Amino acid sequence: MQTFLKFKYYQLKLPCLSSKIRTTQTTCLRNYSSLDKIAQGYQPKDVEKDKYTKWSCESSSKATTLNGPKFSMILPPPNVTGNLHLGHALMATLQDVICRHMIQKGYEVQWIPGTDHAGIATQVVVEKKILKERGLSRHDLGRTEFLKEVWKWKHEKGGSIVDDLKRLGCSLDWKNEYFTMDENQVKAVNRAFVRLFEEGLIRRKKALVNWSCSLESAISDIEVDSIEINGPTEITVPGYDTNITFGQLYNFAYRLHGDESQEIVVSTTRPETLLGDIAVAVHPEDERYTRFQNKATFLWHPFRSQPIPLIFDASVDREFGTGAVKITPAHDKNDFEMAKRHSLESVQVFSEKGRILQNFGNFSDLPRFEARGKILDALASQKLLREIRPHIMNLPLCSRSKDVIEYMLRPQWFVHCQDMANEAVQAVRDGRIQLHPKSFESEWSRWLNDCHDWCVSRQLWWGHQVPAYLAKNEDQEVWIAAETEEEAFAKAQAELRVKNPRLERDPDVLDTWFSSSLLPFSVFNWPSEEFRNSYPLDVMETGHDILFFWVARMTMLGMKLTGDVPFRNVLLNGIVCDAHGRKMSKSLGNVVTPQQVIYGASLKDLQEDIHQSHKSGILGPEELKKSIKGLQKMFPSGIPECGTDALRFTVCSHNIKSHFINFDVAECYTNKLFLNKIWQATRYTLGAHDKINLAVGGIAQEEQELQLMDRWILSRLADTLEVCETSLENYNFHTAVAALKNFFYSNLCDVYLETTKPGIFEGASKARTHCATLATCLSLGLQAMSPFTPFITEELQQYLPKSSGLDVSLYKNSQLETEVNEILDICQAIRQLKSRNKVSKKHEPKVHLFAQNKEAFNTLSKYLIEVKALTLSNEVFLEEISKPISKNEYKLFSTAGHLCSFGISTNSNFQLPSSQISGKDLNNLKLDKLQKELQRYLDRTSNEGFRKSASEAVQKKNFEKIQQLEVEIKNIKSLQS
Known part of the structure; x- marks a missing residue:
């Protein structure tokens, strides 16, 4: 008597004969009239319609606890600033494939969704919206009213991201969805900050930071884009009516103090910072300046009317300009370090808004790039300007505001990271955390072995306000960290030993990466101990570009605050580019959204989306022109409808561990045609069943002899399922996709199906075996494909048996496969000769x-x-x-x-x-x-x-x-x- 188990494609234990197949009801089609019910062709919209709603209902009706092993992941939170892009679609699809695979293996999967408040990005978007619609700045509104506008915008726009994720078929645990500004997240952020402060790992100090003058805030390194300027180039800078020219080298003279007949010509790309020069530096081995060594040499500052020293430092690049460089430590990272080595004080030039500070004479209160022209004019009038020539340079821009970054000395909150970084290095070294691909291990160690302090404060209004208070009493003041004002007051009383200290809460907010770094445990209700039920995560999947900005910080804070690593495996995917390998950018017109690929879009629709970006203030007039031109070149006929499954299958067909992933819409459409091939194979199988059912009165309960090609396709199926299992275990999704495509396309449809036609349509006795074999291959093959293409596989599986009752691994036959491959090579040679002639x-x-x-x-x-x-x-x-x-x-x-x-x-x-x-x-x-x-x-x-x-x-x-x-x-x- 044959026993039937619930089907799992990787574990089929039922015994069977290697040369026979039992064509019982389970190996045959369950619905005798199914051919009439299945559409003639694959239409993604019809297949995908209402399926996610059905899955959600089924998921919510299931028991909340299962007996199987547990598997946990979190979705890296997309910014609450609009719809998902292809990078999000790649990550969400990969994670969904992993989760569906683990569900097939019997795991209780917990995959937590959420969105990030995205401090800078969201504030910029809302500011532009208010300015466009009402002509008001956030300062006109005030902090309280502005934050109301941000929350209103979040509630209006946040739902679109959820809709996009559902459209992708992501099997997320929506009942546990989080937002990084939720009450529980606020509690976790405050607790983490206070603990780190009390352990001496968070301190306030004055340091040089990346500064956006238009945002009036410090920003992180990841929010700085460095663009190469090849000679004089006009750049649009926020706050200026005309473009500013960059890509020039300015040479001007510093005259020796006390001997105006001698001078040193200095080279710089930033003459507007000259007001803050505190020294001129040359290389100690530069023969042009050795005559000044071994004696104190001073130069006369032309605008501050005071001497500044000539210093010798080996870090000076002798090949840059004249070999003599101005030192402005308040606005340059290298100069800042050099000034510390030589014990020199800094002179700040710019305000937070990028204007010249007071006490600089006629230059005071000028915008920095207007001051540039005035300073050059003044140098010329003093006969100190020597040359202006083209120069290749890198210009740092704020990725959000597009403002030119200024380096500013500002009091900020910093996390001391080195000790925690050492622990993170050791966690990877001893295998507690495994990086995939392993090639990132050396980079992980290199970066964390020299881990700088992390600036976590931002001068924004939207975000987690720093839980720190300046406590004052007459001539005393001290910073205190506390989760509530009441707690801060009590701490201030104890610290200052007074009854009624005055408290001022720091108005700054925390870096978005700080709250995001707590997510592996904060989403599970840390600091409550219940978080340990799902912590550590089994896998963290994200882009390699944020390995250090996010993954390393999650590791450091996770180990520090919980005593354990935050995850066991880190899977890093590449950056999605267009078909030509270019980074996707609206200004290039090569941005493709998941929605456009799924539903298709005409060129007119694509252009309308770009115009909407312009209307909302995201794109300027020049960027609009470039974008429209790029669209016309990239998609002259628009984007064809491909469907969700084709999109998912396409992104998984690339080696996601590569640094860059080139997404081609044409490839996606080809995969839609591939899915239609499977659809037609299913229709053929249904028709074959109908034919033999009518001819012989149903499938007999008897064993039928397998033909050679039946055994060959079952061998190919067994090999494909094995490759899929191994590939998914090693996160080599592209290998599994290639194996499935080869099996369905080349093996099943192009070869085996064609060889069944004579037997089936002539009504031969072996037709019953062919029918059962086809059904088996489709059923098991679709089950293997279901993590990648859940919509079409569920649609087709309703017409097919849930289990074949076969242990397909028993049919592996490499000798037979070699033999059939030789026959196929012969057939190909014959077809080629026929076709050629x-x-x-x-x-x-x-x-x-x-x-x-x-x-x-x-x-x-x-x-x-x-x-x-x-x-x-x-x-x-x-x-x-x-x-x-x-x-x-x-x-x-x-x-x-x-x-x-x-x-x-x-x-x-x-x-x-x-x-x-x-x-x-x-x-x-x-x-x-x-x-x-x-x-x-x-x-x-x-x-x-x-x-x-x-x-x-x-x-x-x-x-x-x-x-x-x-x-x-x-x-x-x-x-x-």
């Missing part, structure tokens, strides 16, 4: 195979029906070569590997095209190709290194290939004689 069905082609020997004859004789079906020939004849082939009997002739030669005869309607290369010439070309291939193998096997290092199996395979090539070369030469 335009031989069609009307010519009634007949194929004559000439076996090389008795063994080849026996092999070929088993596949004559298959050769006929796969070569679209009227007849196939076989004989063993016992005498030279009479080529005159055949219109075309050639060889097909080492097993045989073949000739093609036709009716009198066929004439060799006059422009076609003759059969003899084609064979000459083939002979030349074979001889070159043979020589490569001979060279390889004669190499001493190959003989020593190659395994015995590899060497045997190479020698077998040599023998096969020699046989085919001999055959083709005989055809020419």
Whole structure:
């Protein structure tokens, strides 16, 4: 008696005979009239409609606790600033594939969704919106009213991200969805800050930071874009009516103090910072300036009317300009470090808004780039300006505001990271955390071994307000960290030893990365101990570009605050680019959204989206023109409808561990056609069932003998399922996708299905076996595909058996696969010769195979029906070569590997095209190709290194290939004689 288990494609334990298949009800189609119910073609919109709602209902009705092992992940939170982009779609799809795979393995999966408040990005978007609609700045509104506008915008726009994720089919745990400004997240952020402060790991200090003058805030390194300027280039800078020119080197003279006859010419790209120069530096080995060594040399500052020293420092680049550089530590990172080495004080030039500070005479209160022109004019009037020339440089821009970054000395909150970073390095080194790919391990160590303090304060209004208070009492003041004002007051009383201290809460907010770094445990209600039920996460999947900005910080804070690593595995994906490898940018017009790929979009629709970005203030007038032009070039006919499954399948078809992933809409559409191929294979199988059911009165409860091709396709299925399992375990999604595509496309549809047609449509007894085999392959194959393409697989599986009752691993037969591959190579050679000479069905082609020997004859004789079906020939004849082939009997002739030669005869309607290369010439070309291939193998096997290092199996395979090539070369030469 046969027992049936719930189907899992990676574990089928039922015993069966290796050469027979039991065609019971489970291996046959469950719905006898199903062909009438399935659409004639694959239509993604119809297939995907309402499925996610159905899945959500099924998920909510399931028991909340299962007996299986647990698996947990969180979705890296997309910014609450609009719809998902392809980068989000890639990450969400990969994570969904992982989760669906783990569900298939019997795990209780918890995949937590959420969105990030995105401090800078959201504030910029809302500010632009208010300015566009009402002509008001956030300062006009005030902090309280502005924050109301941000929350209002969040509630209006945040839902679109959730809709996009559901549209992608993501099996997220929506009942536990979080937002990084939720009450529980606020509690976690405050607790983390206070703990780190009390342990001395968070301190307030004055330091040089990336500063956006338009935002009036410090920003992180990841929010700085460095663009290369090749010579004089005009750049649009926020707050200026005209463009500002960059890409020039300015040389001006500093005269020696006390001896105006001598001067040192300094080179700079930033003359507007000259007001803050506190020294001029040269390299100690620069012969141009050695005469000034070993004596105190001072230069006269032309605007501050005071001497500044000439210093010697080995960090100076002698090849830059004149070799003498101005030192402005308040506005340059390298200068700041040099000033510390030489114990020099800084002079700040710019205000938070990027205007010249007071006490700088006529330059006071000028915008920094207006001051540049005034300073150059003043230098010229004093006869100090020497030269302005083109220069290649890198210009740092704020990725959000597009403002030119200024480096500013500001009091900020910093997290001391080095001790925590050392722990993070050790966690990867001892295997508690595994990075995929492993190539990032060295970079992880290199970056964390020299981990700078982390600036976590931002001068914004939207975000987690720093839970720190300045406590004052007469001439005393001290900073206190506390989760509530009441707690801060009590701490201030104890610290200052007074009854009524005054408290001022820091108005700054915390860096968004700070709250995001707590997510692996904060989403599970940390600091409550219940978080340990789901912590650490099993996998953290994200982009490699934020390995240090986010993954490393999650690791550091996770280990510090919980005592354990935040996750066991880190999977890093590449950056999604367009088909030409360019980073997607609205200004290039190459941005593609998941929605546009899923539903399709006309060129007009794409252009309208760009115009909306312009209207909302995201794109300027020049960017709008570039974007429209780029769209017309990239998508002249718009984007065709591809559907969700094709999008998911396409992003998974790339090696996601590569640094860059080039997404091609055309490839996505091709995958939609591939899915239609599977759809049609299912329809064929349903039709085959209907036919044999009508012919023989149903599927008999008896064992049917498997044909060779039945066993071959089951072997291919077993191999494919094994590759899929191994690939998913190692996060090699592209390998699994390639195996599935090869199985369904090349093996099942193009080969096996074609070989079943004679038996099925002639009503032969083996039709029942073919039908059961087709159903088995589709059922198990679709189950393997379901993590990648959940919509179409669920749609088709309702027509197919849930289980075949087969342990397909028993059908693995590498010898049979090798044999069939040789037959397929023969069929391909015949098809190619027919195609090249335009031989069609009307010519009634007949194929004559000439076996090389008795063994080849026996092999070929088993596949004559298959050769006929796969070569679209009227007849196939076989004989063993016992005498030279009479080529005159055949219109075309050639060889097909080492097993045989073949000739093609036709009716009198066929004439060799006059422009076609003759059969003899084609064979000459083939002979030349074979001889070159043979020589490569001979060279390889004669190499001493190959003989020593190659395994015995590899060497045997190479020698077998040599023998096969020699046989085919001999055959083709005989055809020419």
